[in-house]
Amino acid sequence: MNVGYSAISADQLPAWVAKDSGMFEKNGLDAQLIFFTGGSTAILALVSGDVPITQVAGPGLVSSALAGSDAVFVAAGITSLNYxxxxxxxxxxxxxxxxxxxxxxxxxxxxxxxxxxxxxxxxxxxxxxxxxxxxxxxxxxxxxxxxxxxxxxxxxxxxxxxxxxxxxxxxxxxxxMGLVFQHTGVATTRRFIKEHPDIVRKYVKAHMEAVHRIWTDKEAGVRALAKYMGRGVDRDILEKSWQGILTES
The missing domain is CATH 3.40.190.10 (Periplasmic binding protein-like II)
Incomplete structure (x- = not known):
């Protein structure tokens, strides 16, 4: 199963940790992570069926839903701004x-x-x-x-x-600046929920376990950041990014 993520930033840690620390596999999911350059691109892939689940922020999903799609959040993730x-x-x-x-x-x-x-x-x-x-x-x-x-x-x-x-x-x-904002969360479609409720439940469970791991295992978070951010990012910046996620979730 392909799973999308829409940024190269610390906000994407839940999917990265779920993949690399074994939460997907533990919950019976064979998930492959696919990177999309921006939430609007990720939402297009979601509603077209290219990916059944993706991590995305609120604006892209809300705009898609207002335009008539059946995209919906199933887990919140990051609920504050860090831009x-x-x-x-x-x-x-x-x-x-x-x-x-x-x-x-x-x-x-x-x-x-x-x-x-x-x-x-x-x-x-x-x-x-x-x-x-x-x-x-x-x-x-x-x-x-x-x-x-x-x-x-x-x-x-x-x-x-x-x-x-x-x-x-x-x-x-x-x-x-005081903007109330739904940032990165887990999105799917109402159709996929209806047709594959077991997969959605397994994914949300894996997501929750990954969030718990991020909070309780600093090294797991830092390792995932180092892998997906690419080479050349200093350890202190990775640690600061991990710490920042704990205050934003």
């Missing part, structure tokens, strides 16, 4: 964003919704004052900001911690 808007080298103030561009993953994704919310909150109009640019994963958005291809990027841990170390400045701390 920041970080400027390219030399960009340190919100007003400097006017006339510039902001990197998001995909239109219709969580980063798209978050960018629009943040820009409006600081008095800028997306599409008029600031251009939103589809770039892809968190590491790709970070690279776009570091190289000056965009004025700023919407990113979260570990990419935001790496950005701070590389000298980038937090222009807007979105996590402190």
């Amino acid at each position: 920041v808007l970080m400027g390219k080298p030399g960009l340190t103030k919100p007003e400097q964003l006017k006339g510039g561009s902001v990197a998001i993953s995909r239109f219709g994704s969580a980063t798209d919704s978050i960018a629009r919310f943040a820009l409006k909150a600081i008095g800028l109009t997306p599409g008029k004052d600031v251009t939103l640019v589809q770039v892809g994963s968190g590491p790709s958005r970070l690279d776009a900001a570091l190289t000056g291809k965009v004025s700023a990027a919407v990113i979260n841990p570990p990419s935001s911690y790496i950005a701070e170390r590389r000298g980038l400045t937090v222009v807007v701390d979105i996590a402190k």
Whole structure:
């Protein structure tokens, strides 16, 4: 069974740990993880039947449901924001964003919704004052900001911690702006629940066991982050990202 995840960030830990620490196998699931660049892409794969279950944030699922799909959450996961808007080298103030561009993953994704919310909150109009640019994963958005291809990027841990170390400045701390937000959770379709209730129950059980492992086994979380984030991420950043997840869940 293919299972989607929609970001290269610490928010995806439940699926990563469930796969690598054996929770899927323990619950009788042969799950293969498939990466999608953004929640809107993951939702398209879900409703088209390419994957029966995916990890995704609220905006993509809600937009899909409002458009008539039967996508639905079965487990919440992360229920708070951990995003920041970080400027390219030399960009340190919100007003400097006017006339510039902001990197998001995909239109219709969580980063798209978050960018629009943040820009409006600081008095800028997306599409008029600031251009939103589809770039892809968190590491790709970070690279776009570091190289000056965009004025700023919407990113979260570990990419935001790496950005701070590389000298980038937090222009807007979105996590402190009071937005009530359903972040990463487990989504499927009502049709799949009806046709395969046993698989959905097994998946939710594996997900819950993975969340418990994340809370109680630091090394399991750090190992998964190191594997899926790729080489070159320092141990202290991985540990900080794991610790951050415990405060966001």
